[in-house]
Structures are given as structure tokens and as C-alpha cells.
Amino acid sequence: xxxxxxxxxxxxxxxxxLADEVGVENVTVAALARQFGVKDASLYFHLRxxxxxxxxxxxxxxxxxxxxxxxxxxxRAGKDALVAFANAYRDYARRHxxxxxxxxxxxxxxxxxxxxxxxxxxxxxAILRGYRLSEPDQTDAVRMMHSTFHGFVSLERTGGFRHTPxxxxxxxxxxxxxxxxxxxxxxxR
Amino acid sequence: xxxxxxxxxxxxxxxxxLADEVGVENVTVAALARQFGVKDASLYFHLRxxxxxxxxxxxxxxxxxxxxxxxxxxxRAGKDALVAFANAYRDYARRHxxxxxxxxxxxxxxxxxxxxxxxxxxxxxAILRGYRLSEPDQTDAVRMMHSTFHGFVSLERTGGFRHTPxxxxxxxxxxxxxxxxxxxxxxxR
DNA sequence: GTAGTAGCCTAGCTCTCCTAGGCAAACGAT
DNA sequence: ATCGTTTGCCTAGGAGAGCTAGGCTACTAC
Numbered sequence: 482x483x484x485x486x487x488x489x490x491x492x493x494x495x496x497x498x499l500a501d502e503v504g505v506e507n508v509t510v511a512a513l514a515r516q517f518g519v520k521d522a523s524l525y526f527h528l529r530x531x532x533x534x535x536x537x538x539x540x541x542x543x544x545x546x547x548x549x550x551x552x553x554x555x556x557r558a559g560k561d562a563l564v565a566f567a568n569a570y571r572d573y574a575r576r577h578x579x580x581x582x583x584x585x586x587x588x589x590x591x592x593x594x595x596x597x598x599x600x601x602x603x604x605x606x607a608i609l610r611g612y613r614l615s616e617p618d619q620t621d622a623v624r625m626m627h628s629t630f631h632g633f634v635s636l637e638r639t640g641g642f643r644h645t646p647x648x649x650x651x652x653x654x655x656x657x658x659x660x661x662x663x664x665x666x667x668x669x670r
Numbered sequence: 671x672x673x674x675x676x677x678x679x680x681x682x683x684x685x686x687x688l689a690d691e692v693g694v695e696n697v698t699v700a701a702l703a704r705q706f707g708v709k710d711a712s713l714y715f716h717l718r719x720x721x722x723x724x725x726x727x728x729x730x731x732x733x734x735x736x737x738x739x740x741x742x743x744x745x746r747a748g749k750d751a752l753v754a755f756a757n758a759y760r761d762y763a764r765r766h767x768x769x770x771x772x773x774x775x776x777x778x779x780x781x782x783x784x785x786x787x788x789x790x791x792x793x794x795x796a797i798l799r800g801y802r803l804s805e806p807d808q809t810d811a812v813r814m815m816h817s818t819f820h821g822f823v824s825l826e827r828t829g830g831f832r833h834t835p836x837x838x839x840x841x842x843x844x845x846x847x848x849x850x851x852x853x854x855x856x857x858x859r
Numbered sequence: 860g861t862a863g864t865a866g867c868c869t870a871g872c873t874c875t876c877c878t879a880g881g882c883a884a885a886c887g888a889t
Numbered sequence: 890a891t892c893g894t895t896t897g898c899c900t901a902g903g904a905g906a907g908c909t910a911g912g913c914t915a916c917t918a919c
Contacts, residue, residue, distance in 0.1 A: 486897095487897080487898085509874090509875065509876085510875075510876065511874075511875055511876080512875095519898070519899095520898075520899065520900080521875080521876080521877085522876095522877075522878085522898085522899075522901095523897075523898045523899070525876090525877065525878080526896085526897065526898075527897095530876075531875085531876065531877090585824070585828055586828070587828050587829060588829070590829070590832065593829065593832070593833070594833070598830075598833070599833065602833060602834075617836050617840065618844070620834050620836045620841065621836070621840065621841045621844040621845065622848075623834075624822070624825075624831055624834075624838075624841045624845065625818065625822075625841070625844070625848055627821065627825060627830065628817070628818050628821030628822035628825055628845065629814065629817050629818050629821055630821065631821040631824065631825055631830075632816065632817030632818055632819065632820040632821025632822070632824065633813065633814075633817035633821070635774070635820065635821065635824065636813075636816060636817055636820055639774055639775070639776050640776060640777070640779070640782060641787075641816065641820075642813055643779065643782070644782070644783070644787070644788065644791060645791075645809050645812075645813075647806050647809045647810070649813075651806065651810065652809065652810040652813045652814070655810040655814070655857070655858075656810065656813065656814040656817065658857045659811075659814055659852045659856065659857055660852075661857075662852055662857045663848045663849075663851055663852045666851070667848065668844070668847045668848055668850075668851045669844075675866095676866080698905090698906065698907085699906075699907065699908090700905075700906060700907080701906095708867070708868095709867075709868065709869080710906080710907080710908090711867080711868075711869080711870095711907095711908075711909085712866075712867045712868070714907090714908070714909080715865080715866065715867075719907075719908075720906085720907065720908090
């Protein structure tokens with residue numbers, strides 16, 4: 482019998498692709514094993530359990546997204562950087578709905594600390610250099626930006642905007658204009 | 671044998687409470703049946719399937735949230751209304767994490783159209799009357815507001831803000847200030 | 860009081876998750 | 890080359906979830 486050559490990395494990659502196709506909630510150990518022509522029990526040699534598999538997808542997605550954003554951000558500043566960041570973020574979420582959804586699962590603190598989530602925070606702060614905000618305004622602004630991006634993408638995906646005909650691309654562009662405006666003139670106390 | 675007196679409504683209510691305690695993903699037909707001292711098969715007389723149960727929780731939550739928001743909004747206008755809406759929204763999400771999570775599941779279009787989601791959209795538009803925005807700016811502003819609220823609450827819940835010590839209440843207040851500022855001076859083209 | 864329906868039951872299937880223990884392929888050392 | 894040793898996948902099987910089919914019993918209407 483030839484071996485399938487499984488590794489945690491290959492499994493995670495395949496699981497992430499599967500998530501994009503059928504949704505994270507349908508990423509099961511059994512389905513993944515089937516894709517490799519292997520019995521489900523065999524995967525437990527490489528994975529702790531089903532939850533572990535989903536966490537791995539989340540970490541993969543966080544790292545991938547951080548890469549895309551870093552690339553988009555290179556050499557840009559100010560509103561240009563803001564828009565590039567935002568579009569890279571939204572693009573990734575739309576191209577990889579399953580990966581994006583996986584990113585939303587609760588990571589326990591130490592896993593989260595070791596994840597690429599930290600890079601996101603750093604890059605978001607980098608954007609704000611163009612807007613000259615000091616603490617604690619900077620943190621507040623980072624949180625608002627992230628909220629807007631995540632909220633918009635998430636509502637768009639679950640169909641929260643469907644009841645109005647207005648193209649979401651337009652609303653997205655205006656939201657970025659609005660963010661730029663408010664960051665340029667942050668209402669500090 | 672005495673009957674348990676099950677109805678779809680009672681089941682949904684109990685399921686929603688269960689969701690708040692253990693998370694939507696752990697709301698199972700079997701667990702719900704156990705709470706009523708009944709066999710799981712019995713619930714299929716009142717529910718189509720497990721997904722149907724979750725949809726019912728989502729619809730219940732949407733209606734409840736719309737009620738809270740409507741109450742909070744009564745007699746207020748302008749920034750006052752904005753803050754009241756936002757706080758009612760965030761409060762509900764924090765008090766009822768399971769219900770809130772259930773609200774995020776994809777509803778098929780006709781179910782969504784019949785849901786209280788519509789009331790949310792109407793109330794959000796009502797707030798904007800204080801800011802004198804006309805279409806399509808109004809739709810864009812509604813979408814941005816909703817994105818900010820949902821994004822913030824959702825990130826707060828999944829621990830997305832944990833890596834910075836700044837109290838989230840402060841950031842929330844500043845985000846509302848920022849929203850008020852940008853709505854007061856919406857950057858239309 | 861009896862017919863009919865509504866409400867809950869048991870039995871049983873499929874699927875997923877996961878553990879324990881077995882066997883064979885790959886590999887390093889002699 | 891061959892002989893352990895490790896590594897990788899296997900079979901077997903149990904627990905629990907989802908769901909269906911069909912049976913029995915408590916109410917309800919007449």
C-alpha cells in the first residue's frame with residue numbers, strides 16, 4: 482500500500498480550500514480524509530481534533546491575509562494606503578469566504594498572540610502614521626477602522642445589504658471616503 | 671403519560687436561552703429535547719430540522735433586538751438617537767451572545783424579507799433624518815453605521831481587541847463620536 | 860362515548876468524532 | 890543486504906447527533 486504522504490500543512494491547505502467551497506461548518510475530518518482517499522482515523526495522527534483543524538485554517542487565513550495586505554500597502558501612504566488596505570481585505574474575504582469565516586472563530590489568547598493577527602494590528606497602525614494620531618486616539622481609530630472593514634465585509638457576505646438595490650461597491654467607496662475624512666479630523670476629547 | 675406541551679414558540683425560546691449559555695453551535699435538537707425531558711424525535715413534530723431551529727432563533731433575536739432599539743430610540747433625535755441606537759444594539763449583543771451569533775446565519779431571501787431585519791433598516795434610516803442626508807448618501811451612511819456597529823460588537827466578542835489594554839467602552843464612545851462627525855458632514859461626491 | 864387528530868414514543872438508520880490497537884512501509888545502522 | 894525502529898495508515902468500535910417510519914396514547918369534537 483502506497484502512503485498518502487499527509488502532513489498537517491497539506492491537510493490544512495486542503496481544508497482551507499474545502500472551507501471556501503462548502504463553508505467552514507461543513508469542513509469535517511471525514512470529508513477531508515475522503516479527499517485524500519484515506520480513512521478519517523488516519524488524520525488524527527496529524528491533527529488533535531476537529532476544532533484543531535479549524536484553528537489551523539484560521540491561522541493559515543490570518544497569515545495569508547496579512548501577506549496580501551502587506552503587499553498592497555507597500556509604498557503607499559495616507560488615503561492611498563487606507564484604500565489599498567481596505568480593498569485587499571475585502572478582496573480576500575470575497576475570494577475566500579470559508580477562510581474568512583474561519584478567522585472569526587475564537588482563538589485562545591496564547592494562540593491568538595502567536596498568530597498573524599498581530600501583524601494586522603501593526604499594519605493598521607502604520608496606515609495611521611499618515612494621519613498623525615497619538616494615543617489613545619490611535620487605538621480608537623484602529624478599532625474603528627477594523628470594525629468598519631469587518632462589519633461591512635461580513636454584512637455583505639451574509640446578505641445584510643441585499644434589501645437595497647444600491648451597488649455595494651459604491652457604498653464601500655463612500656465608507657472609505659468617510660473613514661478618511663474622520664481620520665483626517667479625528668474628534669478627540 | 672403527561673404531555674410536555676411543546677410548541678415551536680416554546681422550543682425557540684428555550685433554544686435561544688440555550689444558545690446564550692452554550693453558544694449556537696452547541697444548540698442541538700438532542701440537547702433541547704433533554705431540557706424538556708423528551709426524546710429528540712419528538713421535536714421533529716414542531717421543527718423541520720436542526721437548521722430550521724437555528725433560523726427560528728435568528729428570527730426571534732432580530733425581533734427582540736428591533737424592539738429594544740425601538741424603545742431606546744423613542745423621543746430622541748440626532749446624535750442622541752445615534753448613541754441610543756448603538757448602545758441598545760451593543761447591549762443586546764453582549765447580554766445575548768448566542769442570540770446575536772444566530773442572527774449572523776444566512777437567511778434565504780424570502781425569510782430575510784419577512785424578518786424584523788427590515789425594521790432595523792427603517793430605524794437606522796430614521797436616525798439619519800437628523801443628519802439631512804438624501805439618497806444615495808443615505809443608503810451608504812446606513813450601511814456604514816451598521817457595519818461599524820456590527821463590526822465593533824463582533825470583534826469585541828471574539829476578542830479581536832484583546833491585545834491592546836485600552837478599555838473598549840472608551841473606543842466605542844469615540845467611534846460613535848466619529849460616526850456622528852462624519853454623518854454631520856458626509857463626504858458626498 | 861367514540862372517531863379522529865395531535866403529541867410523544869421506540870426502533871433504527873446514517874454520519875461524524877474520536878480512541879485503541881495492529882500491521883506494513885520507509886529508513887538508519889550495522 | 891537485513892534487521893530493528895519509527896512512522897503512517899489501517900480496522901474495529903463506541904458515543905452522540907440528525908432524521909425517518911411507524912406505533913401508541915392523550916386530548917378534542919361531535
